[in-house]
Every structure is written in structure tokens, then in C-alpha cells.
Amino acid sequence: MIQYxxxxxxxxxxxxxxxxLQQYDKIYLFELFGLPINATIVSTWIVMVILVLIxxxxxxxxxxxxxxxxxxxxxxxxxxxxxxEVKETSNDNPAKYMGLGLALFLFVLxxxxxxxxxxxxxxxxSLSTTFAMGIIVFFAxxxxxxxxxxxxxxxxxxxxxxPFMLPMNIFSEFxxxxxxxxxxxxxxxxxxxxAAVLTTCLPFLLPISMQVLGLLTGxxxxxxxxxxxxxxxxxxxxxxxSDLTDxxxxxxxx
Amino acid sequence: xxxxxxIGALSALGACIGMGIGAIGSAIGEGNAAAAxxxxxxxxxxxxxxxRSTAFILLAMIETTALYTLVVVMLVxxxxxxxxxxxxxxxx
Numbered sequence: 001m002i003q004y005x006x007x008x009x010x011x012x013x014x015x016x017x018x019x020x021l022q023q024y025d026k027i028y029l030f031e032l033f034g035l036p037i038n039a040t041i042v043s044t045w046i047v048m049v050i051l052v053l054i055x056x057x058x059x060x061x062x063x064x065x066x067x068x069x070x071x072x073x074x075x076x077x078x079x080x081x082x083x084x085e086v087k088e089t090s091n092d093n094p095a096k097y098m099g100l101g102l103a104l105f106l107f108v109l110x111x112x113x114x115x116x117x118x119x120x121x122x123x124x125x126s127l128s129t130t131f132a133m134g135i136i137v138f139f140a141x142x143x144x145x146x147x148x149x150x151x152x153x154x155x156x157x158x159x160x161x162x163p164f165m166l167p168m169n170i171f172s173e174f175x176x177x178x179x180x181x182x183x184x185x186x187x188x189x190x191x192x193x194x195a196a197v198l199t200t201c202l203p204f205l206l207p208i209s210m211q212v213l214g215l216l217t218g219x220x221x222x223x224x225x226x227x228x229x230x231x232x233x234x235x236x237x238x239x240x241x242s243d244l245t246d247x248x249x250x251x252x253x254x
Numbered sequence: 255x256x257x258x259x260x261i262g263a264l265s266a267l268g269a270c271i272g273m274g275i276g277a278i279g280s281a282i283g284e285g286n287a288a289a290a291x292x293x294x295x296x297x298x299x300x301x302x303x304x305x306r307s308t309a310f311i312l313l314a315m316i317e318t319t320a321l322y323t324l325v326v327v328m329l330v331x332x333x334x335x336x337x338x339x340x341x342x343x344x345x346x
Binding site for chain 1: 303307311314317318324325
């Protein structure tokens, strides 16, 4: 029997915080075409709306002038910075991986920053969200590997350094993305548990400082998640060493 | 002591001890990695940016062991399968 209660998304009583913690996926809000919609999906939609609105309004008045808006400067700073990071870690044309990397980075960053809104549970604190992103990376690995080096080059990765390593290589293929999903989930969950425990024993002051720390770890986790996705997807390099002109093609710094 | 109390007590004990051991291992590993990264940055300030980004990734990977423990501890504390089974047997 499924209970529906819209007020539960933003109003989780403190004494039930530990209960709501484990059953975040089991808080059903309403029904859509016969499918029960839980709080994770709704909070994901909220994050998606925010991202879409930001990108819509940010790209309205793009200028290549000397005087650009502060908003554009902020976004350019972010994209340029991540572009440089991706270029350094992948040793390849960063434009190839920026679509996946920046999307993951922005989604995780915005949902982690949403923790400062009281009673809003970030979707990244739910195992189903992080595993969905892990599965995306899991299928992106063969896609980029085959695109870089062909099917032969991709399969060759599994028998390196020796064919005896085949089972280990297959296992590590699964374990790496699994660990990625679990790492993000564990970090966000530990922040929430910590905040819940501190709120019960010392309300008002201490949880605020923990939330500030949570913002720091949240941004670091977003960076790590995106960078690890790039590290794994760029694991199989193109066969001929990419020359410097190819490397600089996607460089936004010129 | 009935079996329900035994399961509860042992779960809490196991969760605390497990989390403690998991945290110790991860903390020692992260400390070593951070020390080495700082040393590298001090010796080669030109490479500081590259070392920093690599160190972040490596620290996150080392931290994973503690987070595995955390997930298991959360399972034991909040979604304990043995507890549910025992509760079912008792209430039946």
C-alpha cells in the first residue's frame, strides 16, 4: 500500500529524519500515468528546471565584446577552467569529453548546492540517481574507446599487460563505475546523516558550519565525479599520438 | 537475552567498530597521499596545478574504502535484513 503526501518533500519532521533518510526513494508524492513518482524524481526535476533556466537566460545575450555581463564571465570562467582540467587529464582534444564532463559536473554541483535549502534533499543523496549517472559513464567508456581507437583497440585494452589479466580487467571495468556511484552517494549521505545527528544534539549553530563544509565537499565531489568520468572515458587513447595542433583545437584559451 | 535484543546490540556494536576501522585505514592512506602531494608541490611549484588535480582524484579514490564501510554501516543500522526477519518471526 503506497501513501501519497505532497507535504513530505519539504516538511520532514526532525524525529523522522533518520527514517526519511533510508526511505528517501520510498517517499511517494503523487502518481503520474499510474506510475508512482517519488521525492528523488521530483527533486531531480527541480534541479533540471534550474539548470535549463540558467542555461536559457545565460545564452540569450552572448557577446564577444570587451564588456560582457558578469553572468557570462562566471560561466566562461567555469567552462574554461573545466576545459583546461579535462585537457590535462585526457591528453586529448577536450571538446570531445566536455559534453559529458560538463553535464555531469553542473548537475552534481547544482544538486549538491541545493542542500542549503532547508528540507530539500539533493537527488545525489539517493543511490538510484548516482547509479543512473554511473551507468551513463559505464556505457560512455566503450563509446569513447571505440571512437578513439576502433573496436580492436578497445578490446586490446582487456588483454593488457598480459591475457592473464582478462578477468581482472573486466572486473575493474564494472568496479570503477560502481565505486564512482557509491562514492558520490556515500559523501552526500554522510553529510545528511551528520547534519541530522548534529541537529538532534546541538541545534541552530553547529549544523550551519557543517552545511558550509558540506558546500565545500559538494563542489569537490562534483569536480571529482566529472574528472573521474573523463579519466575513465579517455582511458583508451587514439592510436596515433595526437599532435599538438589537434590537442590545441579545443583550447578555449587560444 | 532474546534473539531480537542480541541482533540489535550486535548490529550497533558491529557498525561502530566497523566504521572506526574503516575510517582509520582511509585516514592513514589519505594522510600519506596528501603529505606526498604537498611535498611534490613544494619541490616543484611549476607542476602544482597538475599535482593538485591528480591529488584530488586520488584522495577521492582512497576515501572510497571508508565510504564502502559507511554504506555497509548504514545498511546494518537502518535496513538490517536480520532485524526485519527476526521482527517478522516475533510478531508472527
